[in-house]
Amino acid sequence: MKILCEESHALPLVDVELAFRGGSLSDPDSLPGRARMMARVMRMGARRQQERDVDNALAALGARLSARVSPSTVRFRGVVLARNLEPFVALLANLVQAPAFRQSDLARAKRETRAALIASQDDDRSLARRAFMETVYVGHPYARRVAGGLGSLRAMKRGDLVQAHEELIDDRRAFFAISGPIAKREVQQLAKRYFTLPRGGAAAPRVRAPKAKRGLEVVVVHKEERTQTQMVIGTLASALGDKHTFDLVVGNAAFGGTFTARLSAEIRGNLGFSYSAYSRLSQRDARGTFSMWTHPSTENTLACAARQLELYRDFLRGGITRRELSFVKKMLVRGHCFDRDTAQKRLDAALDVAVNRVPRAHVYEYERLVSDVTRESVETALAKRLSARDLTMAVVMDQNAAKRAFSELEGVSAITVIEPRALIR
Amino acid sequence: MSRIHRGRDHHPPGVTLERDVPFGEHDHAGAPLLRVRRYRLDNGLAISTLIDRAAPVVSFHTWFRVGSSDERPGKTGLAHFLEHLMFNETTNRALGEMDRLLEGEGADSNAATWTDWTHYHSSLPKRALPLCMELEADRMQNLVIKDAQVESEREVVMSERRDCVDDDVEGSVSEELYRRALSKDHPYAWPTIGWMRDIKRYERRDCDRFYRTFYAPNNAHLIAVGDFNEKTFLKRAVELYGGMKRARIPAQKTVKKTRQRKEKRATLKRATETKKISIGYRGPAFASPEWMALRVAEEILIGRSAARLPQRMVVDEESARVVRGGMAPWRHPSLFEFWVDQRDDRESEALLSVIDEELARFVKDGPSEDELARAKARIELDLLCGMETANGKAEQIGFYETVCGDAAEIFTRLAGYREVSARDVQSASRETFDPRQRTVLFVTPRERR
The missing domain is CATH 3.30.830.10 (Metalloenzyme, LuxS/M16 peptidase-like)
Incomplete structure (x- = not known):
């Protein structure tokens, strides 16, 4: 122990x-x-x-x-x-x-x-x-x-x-x-x-890397009488400890990590489509995900999804601007004090290293790693780790409204409808 | 417990020290480790400070004594709507500039509105405090409200309402409970987010009027907690806020606790998998001593899985999946709520009978000494857990100053909880848990097409 x-x-x-x-x-x-x-x-x-x-x-x-x-x-x-x-x-x-x-x-x-x-x-x-x-x-x-x-x-x-x-x-x-x-x-x-714990169990298993799906697949969780659509759009991203981790952290913050980032500024600020509009980068041993989260009204669902996809593809094509890079780096470095302002958070950081095998440098050299990120390194990371084509879109809405909406969306390779119960089998 | 120190502190002109009290733990020599001080500017603005150098951060809050309880029929939700508009434009700052500047400093800023207050809060690396003060002072007096922003924010708030209420079973039932349980003119009879029909009808001038009426120094309280120089902070506060003019703040409604003579019942259909029961008993205001006794009752009845109702309904009889509730910490008398998420198709009436039986037993016999001791230890734990961060402390100070008029109440109340007797709990419970004084909503799953 x-x-x-x-x-x-x-x-x-x-x-x-x-x-x-x-x-x-x-x-x-x-x-x-x-x-x-x-x-x-x-x-x-x-x-x-x-x-x-x-x-x-x-x-x-x-x-x-x-x-x-x-x-x-x-x-x-x-x-x-x-x-x-x-x-x-x-x-x-x-x-x-x-x-x-x-x-x-x-x-x-x-x-x-x-x-x-x-x-x-x-x-x-x-x-x-x-x-x-x-x-x-x-x-x-x-x-x-x-x-x-x-x-x-x-x-x-x-x-x-x-x-x-x-x-x-x-x-x-x-x-x-x-x-x-x-x-x-x-x-x-x-x-x-x-504590006198037994010794002798096998080491914790490592998990194989997941394979990316092909194309843009829409999965509709059918629910009647919804006034709005809960929507998650995303793809596989990097594994824990990946050399591109901080490039993606910076890229994600510029794209959808704050109130003034691209996604929120457009979907919430300019279009008023959704109260929440943010992107998230999850870290997992094998590969985590990059995902966008919104909840537009039923009638705005197609327009919101289409605009999100446009924003995402522009992001992958063009990376982030010099201004965004400098802004996000400052924000992350200065805000890092909130990752350790209580004893409990400092302990959590130590546990991340010890238990979850987060590389030590990712926790204790955070400022340096963020500072080292460049526009080019973000661009490389986006190209290598995120896919513009292989995406999953999960929505909770009425299936008829969903089919009407998403059959008009460019690039959709499949629309699957499931009942909520299928998710708890 | 509280002492006023005059003349010892060298605060700038135009600032009066009103209160200087210990905050929490004492060192081995008996001196308080932290102190909270309340100052007042000549224009009525209250300022509380708490120096805590545990981390290089500061939490800066601005609390306004205005919430949805200050709204009028037809304009419900305006306090919350204005809170959204406050992140827009001022005469000195372009749309979105405030957020941008604070984010660039690594700050985390947001706001919240409830029945009795609205507060704006920022967690800041300590170097960003002057900037944040400047931005907050600016939007407190120079907000620009344009038609385009009202339209855009209206869509966002409608989205928020759909998310939290219209498509959310508990959210939609809760608003029905308050609407049905309280009289039409009771300030908590409408939801803080407002009725959808009202949100659709706000005009720019409604927002402007609300802002000019309530966002004034004599209706506000600044709170700074963390690692900063108090003298410099106060000097800057005088420069930024000292010139603001007082406003005539409308008198707050007085709401007396009234008795309901007859139980109200209704059945609602919702898109849900399981039956639910929502119950609201008429209860006291937060400042009342009865409220503390009911907080202890809440712990004993529903505060944890081995509390009386969950033990019986969730563990022993397995009729419910969840039983929870409590008394809202509001300025005016409101409701003691119970929420039951049923496990299966059993008759809801049968579950209600179990609640009645348990409450009747509790009212008749009161809590045991063990139950009382456990409840008090849990309440102490909850209070301490809420104060781990600078932001947590600022929130507690802001809440107690706004609702009770004194941050020292935090610890006075903690001491008060220790004094609550079994008889107090029994008496408050008898007064409150009277079936005639309640509203019961049975929620049943809507049939699918």
Whole structure:
């Protein structure tokens, strides 16, 4: 187990994280959602302890604790009043090291997850995001939902969770991190006192690179009576640690990363099409995505999509201007202080390096790396990492309106219509 | 707890120190680690400062005592609409220039409007504070509102409304709850974003009038938290804001808590997968001691998964997926809300009976001492979590100054929560959770075509 500490006496509050490398990517193909279910059931109580006991104990300590799973990590994250840190760590250690994995808890967690999946169909933005991820990463583990689907839920057994625990909750994969009014030596003592994790699990798996789809594919999540369309348009981008990372970070900020960037200035400012209009660059071990997010009214959907595509293609063709480059570099370098203005954020940065394998320089030499970006390097990165042709467009709207709109859109190679339920199977 | 220091601080002429109170933790010798000071300029502008050198950043806020509760029928949403226009043009700055200048400094700027206030906030690298002050002072008195901007922003706000209300089940039900539960002239009976029919009809002169009426120094409060020189800051504040003229601010409505004599019920159809229940009980204003007792009740009843209602409905009986709610922190009496997202097709009436049974038991027996202690620890945690950043502290100061008239209330209230007894909670709950005083909306899935 590696120990990380960020000492700060600003508040009588301690943030605690116990992270394990390896997350939903370790789920068997037939059982997506296994790691998340393991973490959920662990949080429901150790032996001789019900979930209610855990929650009451946490509340009495003035603490909160969540169990979160990403494709590459399992993280137990909490915050506690500083005076109660030690009993909080004892509680956390017990949950993680002596999970009960009761059949009754698993059955309840399955029903609870099923209900959450069904309810998730009410949220148009998350449906658009889900449809985008499943289309852009089709056939790749990144397309899987961390929580799994209705089918995998039915198949999940207690033994699956026990096996996941053996694989993932391992000393060599573990990171114990604390920020607050405590010194590193005390954190080490706490770790020594409360954690005896098994050693011997396999190393966290690396994932293969996804393949780009061909052409502009529109996937329509059919919903009736929408007054507006949640829309995500994007493509594959760079992998974590890619040499072009900072060129893309700068390019994205100039294109759609701020209120005055091209995308927002045009779609929101000039055309008034959508309250939100921004682009996002996600970083993943294999390849992340570049995506544009808007929600135009139903009648403006086609015009908005067409204009976004024009803006995007102009961006890839012409890169960014000298003025944009200089502006964005200043903005990123000066604003970087907000990535480390609290102990918790500084600890998160350290965890990014340790757990997520973000290159050290990307965190601790951020200003230099941003400063090194040139117009030419942005242009090269855009040409090498983003595609003008191979794009995915995910929209949530009525299928008839969608078919009418997108059959008129230039370059569309396919329009697929799905029901919201298809995204939670 | 509060002390006024006069003559010790060397603040510039035209500035009066009104309040100087400790903020949060004390060092080993018992001296406060941080202090919040409130000053006042001759034109009525209030300024609060808190020096915190934990990071080289400053959070600068401008709070106005105006929100949707100050609007008139037919012009609902105007406070929020004006907030959008404030990012446009001034007599000194071109359209979008303010955003551009602040972004170039690495600042993060935005604004928010709610029922009782509107605030503009920027998180700044410390060198950008003078620029931000200059820009904020400029738009506080020199905003230019043109027809073209009203038209363009109207589209944006309509988009925001479609996103947050019209296509959002909870958003649309919440606005119905307040509309039905409160009388037509109650200042919280309409949504902060405004009715769509009103948004479509704003004219430039409506916005201009609203701006001239409410955006005045004697209706505003500046807050600066972080790493800066207080003396230089105050001197610059006098230069930038000291010449602004007071305005006659319309008196705020007085809203007394009234009793509802009979329960109101309605069923709404929505495009949703599962049934929901929305309940609003008539409740007290934020400044009332009853509110604190109800905040404790909220923790015990719905504050976490092992709280009484989620434990029974989500965990034990599995009739609900989510049970949450609470009392809004508003100046006037409003509603204590419950929101239930049902798990299956069970009759909503049956779930309502469970809520009734639990509330009746709570009113009859009150909370246990353990429940009380746990609730208080959670409230303390929430308060501290909200103050990790400079922006979090500025927001707390701005909120308490605007709604309660004193930032010291943050810690006075924290001490107050520690004093809340089981009997206080029981008594406030008895007063509030009376079925005759509630509005219940049952939400059922609309049948698909």
